[in-house]
Amino acid sequence: MPRLAIEAHGVVQGVGMRPFVHRAAINRRLVGWVQNRRGAVAIEVQGDRESLSEFVEALEHDCPRPASIERIVVREVEERDERTFAIVDSVVDTALGPTIGPDLGICRECSAEMDDPADRRHRYPFTNCAGCGPRFTIVESPPYDRSRTSMKDFAMCEDCAREYSERCDRRFHAQPIACPTCGPRLWLLSPEGRRVASADEALQRAARAVAAGGILALQGIGGFQLVADATNEEAVQRLRARKHRESKPFAVMFSSLESIRRSCDVSAEEEHALTSPAAPILLLARGDAPLAEGVAPLNPRIGAMLPYSPLHRLLVAEVGRPIVCTSGNLSDEPMCVNEHEALDRLGTIADVFLVHDRGVVRPADDSVGRVGPQGLMLLRRARGYAPLALRLGEPTPVVLALGGHLKSTVALSIDGQAIVSQHLGDTSSVEGERLLARTADDLLAFYGARPEVIACDLHPDYASSLLAERLALSYGATLERVQHHHAHAAACIAEHRLAEPVLGVVWDGAGYGEDGTLWGGEFLLCEGSRATRVAHLRCFPLPGGERALREPSRAALGLLYEAVGAARAAVHAHAWFGADGSVLQTMVARSLNSPLTSSVGRLFDAIAALVGLRACNRHEAEAASALEFAAGTIDSEAPVDPYEIRLRTGCPAIADWEPLVRAVLDDWERGVSVARISARFHESLARLAEEVSVRVGAGSIVLTGGCFQNARLLARTHERLARRGFRVRVPRLYPPNDGGLSLGQILVASRRFRERGTSCA
Ligand code: ZN
Numbered sequence: 001m002p003r004l005a006i007e008a009h010g011v012v013q014g015v016g017m018r019p020f021v022h023r024a025a026i027n028r029r030l031v032g033w034v035q036n037r038r039g040a041v042a043i044e045v046q047g048d049r050e051s052l053s054e055f056v057e058a059l060e061h062d063c064p065r066p067a068s069i070e071r072i073v074v075r076e077v078e079e080r081d082e083r084t085f086a087i088v089d090s091v092v093d094t095a096l097g098p099t100i101g102p103d104l105g106i107c108r109e110c111s112a113e114m115d116d117p118a119d120r121r122h123r124y125p126f127t128n129c130a131g132c133g134p135r136f137t138i139v140e141s142p143p144y145d146r147s148r149t150s151m152k153d154f155a156m157c158e159d160c161a162r163e164y165s166e167r168c169d170r171r172f173h174a175q176p177i178a179c180p181t182c183g184p185r186l187w188l189l190s191p192e193g194r195r196v197a198s199a200d201e202a203l204q205r206a207a208r209a210v211a212a213g214g215i216l217a218l219q220g221i222g223g224f225q226l227v228a229d230a231t232n233e234e235a236v237q238r239l240r241a242r243k244h245r246e247s248k249p250f251a252v253m254f255s256s257l258e259s260i261r262r263s264c265d266v267s268a269e270e271e272h273a274l275t276s277p278a279a280p281i282l283l284l285a286r287g288d289a290p291l292a293e294g295v296a297p298l299n300p301r302i303g304a305m306l307p308y309s310p311l312h313r314l315l316v317a318e319v320g321r322p323i324v325c326t327s328g329n330l331s332d333e334p335m336c337v338n339e340h341e342a343l344d345r346l347g348t349i350a351d352v353f354l355v356h357d358r359g360v361v362r363p364a365d366d367s368v369g370r371v372g373p374q375g376l377m378l379l380r381r382a383r384g385y386a387p388l389a390l391r392l393g394e395p396t397p398v399v400l401a402l403g404g405h406l407k408s409t410v411a412l413s414i415d416g417q418a419i420v421s422q423h424l425g426d427t428s429s430v431e432g433e434r435l436l437a438r439t440a441d442d443l444l445a446f447y448g449a450r451p452e453v454i455a456c457d458l459h460p461d462y463a464s465s466l467l468a469e470r471l472a473l474s475y476g477a478t479l480e481r482v483q484h485h486h487a488h489a490a491a492c493i494a495e496h497r498l499a500e501p502v503l504g505v506v507w508d509g510a511g512y513g514e515d516g517t518l519w520g521g522e523f524l525l526c527e528g529s530r531a532t533r534v535a536h537l538r539c540f541p542l543p544g545g546e547r548a549l550r551e552p553s554r555a556a557l558g559l560l561y562e563a564v565g566a567a568r569a570a571v572h573a574h575a576w577f578g579a580d581g582s583v584l585q586t587m588v589a590r591s592l593n594s595p596l597t598s599s600v601g602r603l604f605d606a607i608a609a610l611v612g613l614r615a616c617n618r619h620e621a622e623a624a625s626a627l628e629f630a631a632g633t634i635d636s637e638a639p640v641d642p643y644e645i646r647l648r649t650g651c652p653a654i655a656d657w658e659p660l661v662r663a664v665l666d667d668w669e670r671g672v673s674v675a676r677i678s679a680r681f682h683e684s685l686a687r688l689a690e691e692v693s694v695r696v697g698a699g700s701i702v703l704t705g706g707c708f709q710n711a712r713l714l715a716r717t718h719e720r721l722a723r724r725g726f727r728v729r730v731p732r733l734y735p736p737n738d739g740g741l742s743l744g745q746i747l748v749a750s751r752r753f754r755e756r757g758t759s760c761a
């Protein structure tokens with residue numbers, strides 16, 4: 001009889017692989033064993049040839065949904081005298097390494113049990129199995145064992161204990177295993193913290209409160225969320241007012257795919273992402289949505305998701321309508337994770353609180369993505385993805401990277417792998433800063449690592465940069481500062497393990513540049529640890545600095561002043577700012593508090609203000625998004641006539657927008673539609689990327705930076721470059737926005753460290 005030794009690598013532990021392998025072997029009358037071993041699953045199987053190849057086939061194609069096998073190594077070994085197929089105890093993993101998976105959305109089997117009135121887990125909101133349920137948000141320290149999770153205080157009942165220890169059960173070693181007899185329970189609290197109902201009654205009363213227009217604070221998987229009826233305009237407006245969130249879109253949870261289809265267009269690829277175990281929020285084109293306008297004002301997209309936990313599943317079904325499901329925080333603060341915090345900070349927002357006693361060890365927001373020209377692109381990477389590791393394909397020292405300022409993440413490299421934390425959000429609040437520091441400590445403790453290098457942004461005042469300095473001192477580690485846009489490009493290079501040189505087209509808000517100006521319209525030729533700025537957008541002044549980020553009309557004034565001169569700019573300045581216009585213009589003329597920027601994000605702002613779309617950003621990128629959406633009616637698959645951006649040669653080459661600004665102004669004054677102006681503007685940038693790429697002649701190009709969250713800009717640029725035969729890569733699992741910075745910092749800092757090592761030796 002032939003015998004095969006198989007090793008399966010990838011996401012294979014804690015996802016129900018062993019019971020699956022056991023069934024697959026038994027069904028084919030194969031003997032042998034399976035075992036978890038150092039981040040892989042090791043299998044030996046013996047039987048007739050046909051069954052063996054069927055078995056390998058099943059392993060490759062039918063393994064449990066949350067598992068993802070990257071690589072299978074099969075070799076033939078000597079026959080053994082064996083009668084059974086066994087699940088052998090795991091080899092205790094003493095090596096460092098990422099072995100804990102992300103939280104996984106509820107599986108089909110668990111859903112079916114919850115719906116079955118005869119099942120002992122009927123309507124139980126904490127149902128899970130080895131193939132689904134929480135992981136990262138409940139584990140305190142590795143290895144992943146119930147005694148080191150927030151389930152440790154729940155003693156298993158006899159039935160659960162049997163399922164847990166039965167090797168071929170779906171719940172074999174499912175650490176958060178629970179049932180109504182022995183597991184966590186629900187309570188409904190008043191805003192004063194009084195328990196007013198428990199278990200199913202709590203759930204039903206919470207749902208009734210939402211259906212009646214109330215606001216619910218819900219203790220979810222990775223922290224608290226705020227919930228309201230997404231079809232009730234008044235309820236949505238009340239939530240906006242109380243949460244101090246004027247206009248930024250809310251995500252909506254629907255009961256089913258069919259329900260989403262009633263409100264949004266869903267492609268096959270989008271369906272695949274929505275129903276994946278990570279179950280992210282997906283930005284979908286809005287159809288004739290029966291949703292309140294206030295959910296996503298003036299926005300052609302809806303952030304839609306499916307219920308990913310049993311609790312959400314019950315709640316949304318009970319409410320009977322789509323629900324707004326947004327992070328439980330005040331604008332810009334981190335989300336609350338425990339009852340105490342929630343009552344304290346959300347007491348003035350929510351009418352009722354639905355809580356439970358399964359602790360949330362670390363916060364994890366919902367992930368957000370969009371399907372673009374290269375498939376799913378995450379814009380926020382958290383629940384369902386963190387802390388999955390990325391193999392970098394090169395050796396690394398232990399680097400701790402602290403990322404940027406907004407959309408913050410922290411990353412750690414060990415043994416050639418990078419582990420990027422969940423999205424932490426804005427670090428400008430005290431709470432945010434604390435979360436950043438705690439997450440850095442958590443990552444190090446979790447993997448038992450001591451950093452040799454600490455990496456951060458070049459910006460001296462970011463909370464993350466200051467923390468990096470402190471940590472470098474206390475660990476005696478080398479501090480490496482990595483330029484913002486270089487880190488953006490490096491993140492995408494790392495994700496795709498691209499061979500260099502690579503041209504990074506990095507279009508962004510504004511990041512600290514090497515020359516003290518604010519960069520953000522960059523072409524960086526990247527090789528090894530270095531990036532050469534081969535071209536950039538011509539700079540223009542931002543009167544008032546920081547304030548210009550919130551007031552796009554200031555960016556417009558700075559741009560106009562440079563492009564058409566003081567006299568013509570003054571007319572607009574007066575219209576936008578009244579008497580303040582001349583003050584602002586004087587600031588620009590005398591270079592007072594008017595930092596220079598090459599940022600494409602600010603160029604978007606300026607053009608949006610110029611054509612009368614938005615004078616203010618009530619949330620990040622509101623004006624830029626408005627400009628993107630304005631082009632909506634014009635086909636994004638076909639090129640339109642671009643405006644001229646003149647490329648002035650030199651090193652770096654300068655992309656001069658002056659002819660573009662003049663032409664936009666002419667079009668606007670001649671009454672050309674904003675839709676057409678916007679489409680032409682997008683096309684101009686896409687053509688600029690094409691022109692620079694041709695001139696530089698690098699075969700591989702990455703498109704990244706916050707501006708590439710703009711679907712039209714990405715699609716047009718991608719199309720033009722691909723048509724020219726360039727190898728184009730875009731960020732996929734690590735966001736193009738500042739959420740990707742920590743990963744890029746890891747790559748650059750680690751290479752610098754290695755280079756220095758070599759030169760010393
Ligand atoms: Zn399950």
Ligand code: ZN
Nearest residue numbers: 157160179182
């Ligand atoms: Zn039980």
Ligand code: FE
Nearest residue numbers: 508511737738
């Ligand atoms: Fe950035």
